[in-house]
Amino acid sequence: MNYTLHQLQVFLKVTQTESITKAAEELHLTQPAVSIQLRNFQDQFDIPLTEIVGRKLYVTEFGREIASAAEKIVDQIHAINYKTASFKGQLTGRLKISVVSTGKYVMPYFLTGFMKRHPGIELKLDVTNKAMVLNSLDENEVDFALVSILPESIQVEAIQLMENKLYLVSNKDFEFKKEKYAKEIFEQITLIFREQGSGTRLTLERFLRNNNIPVRKKMELTSNEAVKQAIIAGLGCSVMPLIGIRNELKDGYLKIIPVEDLPIVTNWNLIYLKNKRFSPVAEAFLTYLHEEKNNIIAEHFSWFGEKRVSNN
Structure with missing residues (x-):
């Protein structure tokens, strides 16, 4: 077998999205490019990794096993990159945040300055509904979650943003x-x-x-x-x-x-699990928010604080 890291990354994204179109969008590639990489990867296995039923793509049981192994390999590559950057004195690692759908209009403004300050950090921002956001937090799959209603079933700490x-x-x-x-x-x-x-x-x-x-x-x-x-x-x-x-x-x-x-x-609240042990990246982001959130609100959301909203 002679598959490449790029093929592993493409196959992993296809299994996560169960769609060549969505995988292409998230990888910033064309659909034909994703299809070619997927086919080249499949050619190295005698057992099907995916199948098309109707117009929908399904990942086979064998494909899911390969995807699990691919995820571990990709994670190890990220770890190597993080360690390399760390030796150069950069803050590195992944920052994982889950955001309710309307939060997509808010959260990016609280991230931009932090990401520019620390270019070695990789951001994973998931935008979905409230139930899925809280599930990701409860399963400890993300560092933070952005919600407008604090959960009653999960013990969390919160930073009120705006x-x-x-x-x-x-x-x-x-x-x-x-x-x-x-x-x-x-x-x-x-x-x-x-x-x-x-x-x-x-x-x-x-x-x-x-x-x-x-x-x-x-x-x-x-x-x-x-x-x-x-x-x-x-x-x-x-x-x-x-x-x-x-x-x-x-x-x-x-x-x-x-x-x-x-x-x-x-209120928009950035929440995290009570007694959570933060990674250096998450700890740095928490510090950044405490220091900069008022400046961010003043710069980007001054219009939002007006007492009267015009229809004109």
């Missing part, structure tokens, strides 16, 4: 007949919810429950972007985090409906 403001949002065709609406407006509109397990959905449901507000018409969509596009198209309204709709408000595609007791205000 506020998370949620407003009732419509498309540009909504006609404002009142300067401020009563909460009963929720009974008169089609309300779009995020999927079960979403932090935004939990916050909205808690608000409706605490105010005894029944919802007559509702639909459910599985991503923040899907909700945003549905509102723009006129399918309904939704309560959305301000952080994720700034451009759409500015361009006039979305409007904030003024409602009493809104916005709902929570």
Whole structure:
């Protein structure tokens, strides 16, 4: 056998994503390049590593065994690179963070300066829903997690980063007949919810429950972007985090409906397991946040602190 490290990395990414298209995107390669590397790697084995059923790629049982071995090899290569950089006096290693979907508008700003300061660090940033984020943290698969609602079932420590403001949002065709609406407006509109397990959905449901507000018409969509596009198209309204709709408000595609007791205000928290033993990289990031978070907020999120949000 004469497979290369590059082939191992491509095969490992294909098994993780179960998609040549997604693997190509994450590796910043073309789909044909990934397909060629996968085929060249497969040619060195008599037993199939993957199979196509319909249009979906599946990893065989043998393929998963090879993927497990490939992951160990790739990890050892990373370890060699880290040790080499360490001898040169650089802070090296992996920083692993899991982020709820709306957190993708927040977390990168708290990472950029740190990553520039320590170029020897490799970042793994996973963006998914709240349930998956907490599972990754509970299984100790990541160093930190970004959430807007603190978990009750896991013992964690938290660093409060900034506020998370949620407003009732419509498309540009909504006609404002009142300067401020009563909460009963929720009974008169089609309300779009995020999927079960979403932090935004939990916050909205808690608000409706605490105010005894029944919802007559509702639909459910599985991503923040899907909700945003549905509102723009006129399918309904939704309560959305301000952080994720700034451009759409500015361009006039979305409007904030003024409602009493809104916005709902929570906080973005970077959490980690209680009594966790940090790697040098995670420890350095924690120190960086304590020192720089106020400067980062002032530089990138000064607009977010305004008391009144305009629809213009």
